[in-house]
Amino acid sequence: MLVSFDHMSSFLNFHYDFTETNIIYGVIYLFCLSERLLVSGSSRSISASVGEDVTLNCSVDSHITLQDIEQVSWKKTDEDEEIQVLLYQDNEILPEASDQRYSDRVEFFRDEIPKFNFSLRLKSVRTEDKGVYMCEVLAGGLSANTTVELERLGFSVSHIMVLILCVSASGSALLLCCLIYCRSLHKGFFGQQTYNHQFNLGSSVVLPCHVDECLLKKNLKVEWRKKDSETLVHLYEDGESRAQQDYQDRAHFFTDQIQHGNFSLRLDDLRAEDAGEYICRVYSGLFTVNRTAETSLVPRFNVKGSSGNNMVPLGESVVLLCQVDKSLLENSLKVEWRRADSETLVHLYEDGESRAKKQHKDYQHRAHFITDEIKDGNVSLRLDKVRAEDAGKYTCKVYREQDCVHSADAELEMLGFDVKCHILAPLGSSVVLSSHGQKPLPVEGLKVEWRRTDVDSDSDSDFSDSETLVHLYQNGKSRADKQQQDYQHRAHFFTEEIQHGNFSLRLDDLRAEDEGEYTCTVYSKKKHVISAKTNLILRLLDPVFRLHMSLVFCPNVLMLLAFVLWGVSEGSVSETVCCCALYFLRPLLLLWAAPYIYHFTGKIKSLILKYSYVVEYLALSVVVYSALFTSAWQKLLNYDVFERAMIIVLFVIVFVCCLCKIIYSKYFCDSHLRV
Template sequence: MKMIVLLLLISQHASGVEVYKGAESVLLPCQVSVGVSSSDTAAVWDRVGLSNPTVHLRMQKGDDLDERDDLSGQNDLYQHRTSMRVDALQTGVLSLTLRKPTFSDSGNYTCIYRKYGQDQSKTAVQLKVSEQPPPPPVWPKVLAAVLVPLIILAAAFALFVYKRMKDREAQQAEVVEVPQGEKSVLLRFKTTADLPQDVTVKWGDSNNMMVHVYESGNHQPDKQDQDYRGRTEMDEDPLRTKDLSLTLKDLHFTDSGVYTCTVYKDRHMLLQKSVTLSVFVPSPEVVNVTNEEKSVLLPFKTTADLPQDVTVEWTDSNNMKVHVYESGNNQPGKQDQDYRGRTEMDEDPLRNKDLSLTLKDLHLTDSGVYTCTVYNKDGHMLIQKSVTLNVFDPPVRSYGTVYGKKSYLLEFKKTNKLDQISKVEWERIYPKYKFIKEITRHQGNEKDLSLNLKDLRLTDSGIYTCTAYKENGDILLQQSVTFSVRDFQLEKVEVTEGVESVLLPFKTTADLHYVVGVYWTVSEPTQMMVNYFDVTKNNQPGLQHKDYKGRTEMNEDLLRTGDLSLTLKKPLPTDSRSYTCTVSNKDGRILLQKVVILRVRATLRGTIEDMLPWKRRRTAPKPEVKEERNTNQEGVSLMEVHSA
């Protein structure tokens, strides 16, 4: 029975050791791998949280492999209570035996193996000294011999599992996340322990700064670090309520870190808990605006109660100062030159808790990340927010097809920034062509940045971009327009039924270098393909409507000769329609277009045949010209001409 109870009293596992108060001893396990020769080695047991952390030291020096304990620097709490194996350093079994464990021995221990003065390995062991559970109830003697061992074993095991689960839950690292701008955060620490009234409760941060102290039945603000004074709060009587939680107010971004609450009595640690606090900055807000807008608001509203002596500073992606509010006033003298006269904040941003910034006179180069940071008088950051600003061009303007004009004006929007413009460039960027029109401030009409294109050609079609630069080379304004030039012709052809063929004429002197497709179509009564020519595949009879198969012919070398005419064989009165020839480039852009209105007059014989019901022909509709909107692959609106 004693052996069973002993096994229940002491339990070891990978993350720690638990023992009940009153046990004769407890073993803190530690084992390392050692070489054949282990001279100049040492094993050190330390305890975390003590001013003198040394619990036990065992050394081996020289080649005689003689091991000995060096307890001259041992903490007084462990005198005559620790021991290790006599061959610990030779075998690598560095386990520590601690006799007569008490509640104050609970804590985190570290086993350090050193060789030639250098740490080779560290093993952490957590010791938990618990209260002895109450003895099991007394059963009738008749059942004792059979039931007592089993009941004791089951009860002890259940108690052990329960306590381990509770301890694991208590020891689990707690993480508290809070967005910056919140007024306060609670770092929780509730205990079930009955603590004496003469203990000291200390909260500290990752930098060993004193956050809050409760001692001698009172809170001790004088013992706090300066950064935390007036910002912390605990329960008025934490020992009675067993609530050692800490409220941290007026949160700063730099408050992120690990906060540890430790309970001491006579320099002995009784309880300890750590809470990780993360004060995070929300994801940057994105603001989109066109450069045609007069201004944009970079929003930043906070709920924090900020003191009047803080500094509010807006900066851009290049760390240039956009706006500074300090000592209750805006500080234009501290702005970067590019932002002077272009920014504005609330008249009393701290009282209204509105730190938003208005940026005026927008440039394309204003795009980027803008960060507002609030510092206290000591230069410590309190809160921060970033806003991503995208300043973009308005949608590309589209100009319709120009028919037969000798010149055309590509208009540029009106602007009040002429005094800031040093140079203006017009460039056709699609199709790519190095056509640049440069205007300086001392040439041309400064009030009108529009470009007048003269001597129009079919190849002038494309996307044009106008860029206005500042004196330092930065882009101030930019606008793109699409422009399409198309040659359009209209002709009538009349023949009599019975002729062998009719020619639908279309000759051009235009540069057909960019042409990839030439096709003739009719649109009435339905859209039909009459003839299709592809530069790579030549004529495509498979695309023709069945009424025209075998009846059409075009010049074999039409792009070189410029003769795009179509020959229609055996024309009939039902062929009287409007025929449209369209010339397009590889991007689907229409370059040339011609409409030929064909009328085939019926003969007397044809009229008689037409009077017979089974040979009745449909009368061709009277042709007329109408315009339709057509959108090419790039979304550019073009004027297409068809006949009905």
């Protein structure tokens, strides 16, 4: 087919005109689109309190379609680099594109997106969220944006609580430092008094209690109570003495000595039920004088049985013997231990095993057979943690086929009491070192010595050079000229009471150097008849010590709570865990390092000395380095191979150093404990 040149020319002119028209219309369309791509936000900055939710406004002109919008990006722009807050792309919300700091805290209003509303909800605002945020919209190759400023972040309730806790912790720590610095003003003596002889049932014992005369005022009231049951033993009030019925005619005050601060109680005709702890409370005027003395009557038992007599102290274990001939042993063997006075089942062995469930509840977990020795005919009973009420007669019966083939008796007899007294006396006050006989001694030929037995003495007296003579009573009078110089005018006998068996010593103006062991020895006609010992230990008085302990724990507990609240409001998990671990473990180090360790005794002291420092260092190291390693591991992929290797090597070095430190600390603590 042939086409003329004119036709071809006309076609080309038409095509050119059509293409040119399309380009012109396209440019006009794009110009109009750019004119209509308007993004608007808030004209003013936004204020919010930490922990609240806030909305950052961003809306797009609705004359374009939703399909024309390619991307909406929210970014924080006032940092060194832009931080991606949230991204909308290809008609989808992409929360995984958000920076970790905004993860799970930002969202669009999905129902508002079709209305071209791309406002952002920022939840649980933190202090680091303060700054400038930009909403950038891309559509048809064009872009537009708006910015919103988040400023003036106010404090939330949790932040105010954190501030209060921190201030309280700081105040408590400051008070603790002041108390440690001034601790000598709060020290006093804790005295432990013991006798080398036993107070038999039916005899008398004096429970000591003394108060400085300067504390005594009108309206004086004195109570002696049994500590475990708060039973009133004796009462002195309005100048009259009144005894509780069970102690009628047995409990007496030294009435003529009350005006001198002597509130000791004499308990006559000792009985088994008198065992226990006794406490003296003195009320003078409108206040209560601090507890000055506690006395414990500790029973001692005598075990009677086929093996003879054995002395057993309270709380120890005792074996009540019962031995049968081996020929009687069969599978059907039955052994019963019962109280003879009440038929109470103490323990039962039947069908080859102990029947602990059938025994009386008072003996559960305390009464046992020596199972390994039953095959040898030994069906003795071991009774643990002996109590005062365990005194009495016990019967062992062995049965074979319902017939009793063997019977044995044992008796746990209470003979008397060991007396232990505990006293408290502040520095500068007076303390009475008690010593009482069971009965009065004739004054003729009586000699009483109080000595300090824990130090060497430079005294020129005729007595042992290894002891300090505190005071001497001889030939019917006190021999102040014989006592060591440091105790002159400070150590006094109750001279008028000596004839009644009271050999106690009053030591005035207590000093720190008075700490030590004091022994009272009484001779009657050159024969040693009585000995008592008192050990004065210088320590923080109980109320002050408890205050110190509360101040050791309280600041750290407060800071622990503060960091928990801070972690909740700010979301800094690693920092929160590390700081909480630090304040949770710090009391261990304080107890180890501060001047409290020697106020503990026994197992607690050993545990603190041996393990507290090591446990704190080990636990804190594990927590802190775990947090650091976790953070480094998350960022490890961003480093090259050499940097990764260096990070791993450094962590290994740190781990080895910590391990060496722990081993050294363990050795140091063990050495310190041995010293």
